[in-house]
Amino acid sequence: MFRHNRYMTALPTLAPANGQDCCEPTGQPALGAEEAKRKAMVFKALADPNRLRLLSMVKAESSGESCVCDLTEPLGLGQPTVSHHLKILVDAGLLHREKRGTWAYYSLVPGALDGVAGILAKL
Amino acid sequence: MFRHNRYMTALPTLAPANGQDCCEPTGQPALGAEEAKRKAMVFKALADPNRLRLLSMVKAESSGESCVCDLTEPLGLGQPTVSHHLKILVDAGLLHREKRGTWAYYSLVPGALDGVAGILAKL
DNA sequence: GGCGTATATTGATGATCGTCAATGTTCCGG
DNA sequence: CCGGAACATTGACGATCATCAATATACGCC
Numbered sequence: 001m002f003r004h005n006r007y008m009t010a011l012p013t014l015a016p017a018n019g020q021d022c023c024e025p026t027g028q029p030a031l032g033a034e035e036a037k038r039k040a041m042v043f044k045a046l047a048d049p050n051r052l053r054l055l056s057m058v059k060a061e062s063s064g065e066s067c068v069c070d071l072t073e074p075l076g077l078g079q080p081t082v083s084h085h086l087k088i089l090v091d092a093g094l095l096h097r098e099k100r101g102t103w104a105y106y107s108l109v110p111g112a113l114d115g116v117a118g119i120l121a122k123l
Numbered sequence: 124m125f126r127h128n129r130y131m132t133a134l135p136t137l138a139p140a141n142g143q144d145c146c147e148p149t150g151q152p153a154l155g156a157e158e159a160k161r162k163a164m165v166f167k168a169l170a171d172p173n174r175l176r177l178l179s180m181v182k183a184e185s186s187g188e189s190c191v192c193d194l195t196e197p198l199g200l201g202q203p204t205v206s207h208h209l210k211i212l213v214d215a216g217l218l219h220r221e222k223r224g225t226w227a228y229y230s231l232v233p234g235a236l237d238g239v240a241g242i243l244a245k246l
Numbered sequence: 247g248g249c250g251t252a253t254a255t256t257g258a259t260g261a262t263c264g265t266c267a268a269t270g271t272t273c274c275g276g
Numbered sequence: 277c278c279g280g281a282a283c284a285t286t287g288a289c290g291a292t293c294a295t296c297a298a299t300a301t302a303c304g305c306c
Contacts (some may be wrong), residue, residue: 036172049159098244
């Protein structure tokens with residue numbers, strides 16, 4: 001009965017439990033369960049074709065922002081569905097929502113996409 | 124009846140239909156539906172905490188590769204589940220699988236994570 | 247004040263996903 | 277050839293998701 005394992009020491013898996021819950025600046029001791037769950041949520045927001053297209057369309061807009069009525073038709077989706085996707089992107093910290101009058105204008109959160117790239121780099 | 128829309132021209136949505144189906148080097152005419160679906164698949168592979176941890180653990184391994192039996196315990200998942208997740212990561216082009224004897228060794232595909240970061244940058 | 251418009255929210259439904267138990271497959275050592 | 281070990285595959289089940297129709301909210305205008 002061989003059982004050759006490293007990692008046997010049960011991993012420092014749980015969240016650091018220190019006040020600041022962001023990424024540990026130390027080497028890369030393999031993601032803990034908590035951090036992994038947080039970071040997976042961002043990728044989950046990106047894991048839908050229509051949401052990727054929404055981000056792309058918002059980014060492509062010269063004015064830097066788009067309102068829902070501009071986004072709903074090119075996607076071929078109903079307005080409630082588009083609103084739902086936009087909410088997910090806002091909750092993920094990727095889009096910013098500003099309501100002016102009856103319209104809601106969505107724009108990219110400045111460093112957000114770079115931040116996601118950073119997650120990948122420091123995986 | 125107002126209906127102020129740009130984008131009215133039905134978008135150049137469909138895939139370029141040229142032989143090379145990769146990313147268009149042109150500006151950023153907003154993702155088409157096909158490209159968006161392909162790119163979303165990569166993010167879907169990343170959109171699970173346990174898969175992120177798997178990538179992290181494989182990357183953290185000094186030898187550059189890990190076999191399943193090393194990965195199954197720290198995650199607290201059954202072996203079939205780990206195999207399933209690894210398959211998804213391989214199918215997404217993020218991990219490489221090499222079978223040596225009874226063991227299967229998984230390693231990061233060299234430029235893969237950078238490639239994903241590139242998708243984000245050129246959204 | 248009341249109507250139309252832009253957007254958000256709710257509820258429902260079919261599809262996909264994550265997980266496990268059980269089983270199959272391939273390899274190694276005796 | 278046989279038993280065991282490492283891994284993959286299958287089938288099932290509960291959970292989550294994407295979408296829509298219907299409804300609610302909030303705003304601008306006559």
